[in-house]
Amino acid sequence: MKKQVELIIEARWLCPVVPENALLEYQSVVIQSGKIIDICPISSASELYQANEIVQLTEHVLIPGLINLHTHAAMSLMRGVADDLPLMTWLNKHIWPAEQTVLSERYVQDATLLACAEMLSGGITCFNDMYFYPQATSIAASQAGIRANLGLVVLEFPTAYATDAADYLQKGFDAHDSWRGNPLISTCIAPHAPYTVSNQTFETVLTYAEQLGLGIHTHLHETRDEIAQSQTQFGLRPLQRLAQLGLLGPNFLAAHGVHLLDSEIDMLAEFGCHIAHCPSSNLKLASGIAPISKLLAKGVNVGLGSDGAASNNRIDIFAEMRLSALLAKGISEDATVIPAHQALEMATINAAKAMGLEDKIGSIEIGKLADLTAVKLNESIINPCYDPISHLVYTCGREHVSHTWVAGELRYSNGLYANIEPLELKEIINTWQPKLQQHKH
Numbered sequence: 519m520k521k522q523v524e525l526i527i528e529a530r531w532l533c534p535v536v537p538e539n540a541l542l543e544y545q546s547v548v549i550q551s552g553k554i555i556d557i558c559p560i561s562s563a564s565e566l567y568q569a570n571e572i573v574q575l576t577e578h579v580l581i582p583g584l585i586n587l588h589t590h591a592a593m594s595l596m597r598g599v600a601d602d603l604p605l606m607t608w609l610n611k612h613i614w615p616a617e618q619t620v621l622s623e624r625y626v627q628d629a630t631l632l633a634c635a636e637m638l639s640g641g642i643t644c645f646n647d648m649y650f651y652p653q654a655t656s657i658a659a660s661q662a663g664i665r666a667n668l669g670l671v672v673l674e675f676p677t678a679y680a681t682d683a684a685d686y687l688q689k690g691f692d693a694h695d696s697w698r699g700n701p702l703i704s705t706c707i708a709p710h711a712p713y714t715v716s717n718q719t720f721e722t723v724l725t726y727a728e729q730l731g732l733g734i735h736t737h738l739h740e741t742r743d744e745i746a747q748s749q750t751q752f753g754l755r756p757l758q759r760l761a762q763l764g765l766l767g768p769n770f771l772a773a774h775g776v777h778l779l780d781s782e783i784d785m786l787a788e789f790g791c792h793i794a795h796c797p798s799s800n801l802k803l804a805s806g807i808a809p810i811s812k813l814l815a816k817g818v819n820v821g822l823g824s825d826g827a828a829s830n831n832r833i834d835i836f837a838e839m840r841l842s843a844l845l846a847k848g849i850s851e852d853a854t855v856i857p858a859h860q861a862l863e864m865a866t867i868n869a870a871k872a873m874g875l876e877d878k879i880g881s882i883e884i885g886k887l888a889d890l891t892a893v894k895l896n897e898s899i900i901n902p903c904y905d906p907i908s909h910l911v912y913t914c915g916r917e918h919v920s921h922t923w924v925a926g927e928l929r930y931s932n933g934l935y936a937n938i939e940p941l942e943l944k945e946i947i948n949t950w951q952p953k954l955q956q957h958k959h
Contacts (some may be wrong), residue, residue, distance in 0.1 A: 520568040525549040525926055527573045527890065528560045529580035531906045535866045536881035539859040541907055547580065549888040552701075557884060572825035577896035578904040578920060581862070582645025582881050582887035584835040585664075585907040587822025588735075588773040588794035590649045591633035591666075592626040593657075594830035595950045600959040603742050605803045605829075613828055616957040617650075620949060621678040626654035628946040635938050636833045638930040640916030643923070644755035646771075646823070646873055648735055648793070650679035650707040653693035656703050657822055663929040663937055665889065667873045668706025669735045670694060672723060674716055683719040687726065701925065704875065706733035706771070713744050714758040721765050727769065733874055734765060735794075738772035738775035741805045745777055757782050760783035766791055771872050773823060774811070776806040783809065787816040792872035795864065798832070799825030811846045811855040820860075821869030835865050836916045858911040888926035893918050 525548075532545040546555035546563030556563070563590070594614075600612035609667035625648065637645060644665035647655055652668040659666040670690025672683055680686040690707070697703040709715040709723050715736075727734050738756055739745060748756045757778070760766060760769070775786070777791040795808050813820050822838040824830050839861040846856040856864075870880025880890045893914055895903050900918065903909045922930040929936050 519734065520566060523548055523550045523555070523569050524572050525558045525573070525888075526563055526567060527562070527567040527575060527580060527596070527892075529575045529892070530577055531579040531895075532882065533579055533581045533862070533907055533910070534882035535582050535863055536883055538863070539907065540580070547882060547888070548889070549926040552888055552927070554882065554884055554886055554888050557882065558927070564600065573921070575620045575845050575892050575921075578892045578894050579910065581641075581891050581893065581910065582866045582884070583879065583891050584641045584865045585870040585873075585880065586637060586642050586645040586833065586835055587771070587821035588796055588825060589633070589645050589647055589790065589833060590826035590828075591647050591655060591833075592629040592651075593826030593828040594633035594636065594648045594833065595608045595620075595625070595947070595954060596607060596826070597831050599954055600628070601831075603679060603803075603959060606743060606806055608803060608829065611648070612912040612957055612959055616954055618678065619957065621650060623651050623654040625649040625950065627658045628950065630655045630658035631662060631938065632943055632946055633833055634658055634664050635935060635943055636827075637712070638662060638664055638833050638882065639919065639933075639937065640836060641893065641919040641922055642833070643889040643891065644875075644879060646735065646869070648710070651678060656693070660700060660702055661937055662935070663702070663924050663927055665702050665879070666691070666862060667704045667706055667733075667875070667926055668697075668874065669706050672709045672719060673714050674719065675714070681781055683716070687722065692695065699812050704873070706873070708735045711737040711740075711744070712759060713747055717763060719757075720760065720765060724763065724765055733769040733771060735771045735773070735878050737784075740774040740800070742760050742777055755782070755927050757785065761785060761789075765834065769874065773799060773825070773883045774805070774808065776808045777798055777811055778813075780812070783812055783816050786818045792819045792821065794823040794869075794872065795820050795838075795842055796825040796830070797838055797845055798824045799829040801841075803829055807845055807849055809849075810842060811850045811852070814856070819868050819871050820864055821866045825939065827880045834916050836910075836914060839865050839911045857909040858905075861911045862907060888923055890921075890923045891919060892921040894920045954955055
């Protein structure tokens, strides 16, 4: 008697990510109630299971859904507003004034939906976000059917969203309560950066994070200026300051980590912290290049992020995988660092670990959620293919993604979305572009 199941995906190649560097051929992934219940050869699956639906991926590699470990999804509508500028000029003269013009729940929901469409079409099934109005972000993510770990942003200064640190936290916890029970949404606390958050607020954040069992997500050591400013103001580098305040630990995720001393890399390793590496954004803002091979060599967990579309212009983890591997090789003058399988791990299981979700997502394993991405390898211009894992990192782009599933639900396939209308996206762009046009650098 065959067991009845909802979905079987038959893949020419399967790259489960765990175990490391594994590549299987002609495999079936069997899915029931959003979870992977079996992985076996295609011939065995047809004997064991009767499926409501079978998807045959005859020329594809099936991988875990990609994870964007650091982004500001609602900045998608600011793509290209302020290019070719250093971080602080970009932020103070262009981005923050632009946000003052448009920032509202409606803006965040609209702009996040646009970002979700870009992510799903590029094989991203989960994003770790930091932005104002997280409840609006949760509504857009839920509509798109994408997984999101939403940061409750905290700053000292007023914005359209909140007035002071206490108000940011209160609004964040109200949002957190609103999405309880939503299987797609999880929460972390996101104090923006050491240069925008006081010691007292960091201590408050730590208390809440420990009480509620939430991660902490912040920007750290992104530019040399930020470090110099901290030394002038506190007599400490930002990481030292956060260490003294007790923030470092396995629930601490730092975005960027571009400028790190060897002793600081050791400290991050010792405390079990995580780094979200955003190579495109760091290059575009001329912030520098993070010492990823050193971090990984010391055992620091590193995942990949796109940052916001305003400082990258793409929300594209394929681009970040390739760039992170190439930069690490170029800087270390060692072609063996960050081999392709390790770049793929940074975009999947490492990112899942950094959010505390590695028991649910980040690899194709029995018992995990069926967050899956199919990449089509049949085009002549990307062939011949000798090694699908190498191909994913060095050859393919997001345009080769054919299917994206989140919890076993098909959310994107060959240019079409399950829950997003192309007209809706056009309308969003037409609504907001004129309002942001005045801030164009």
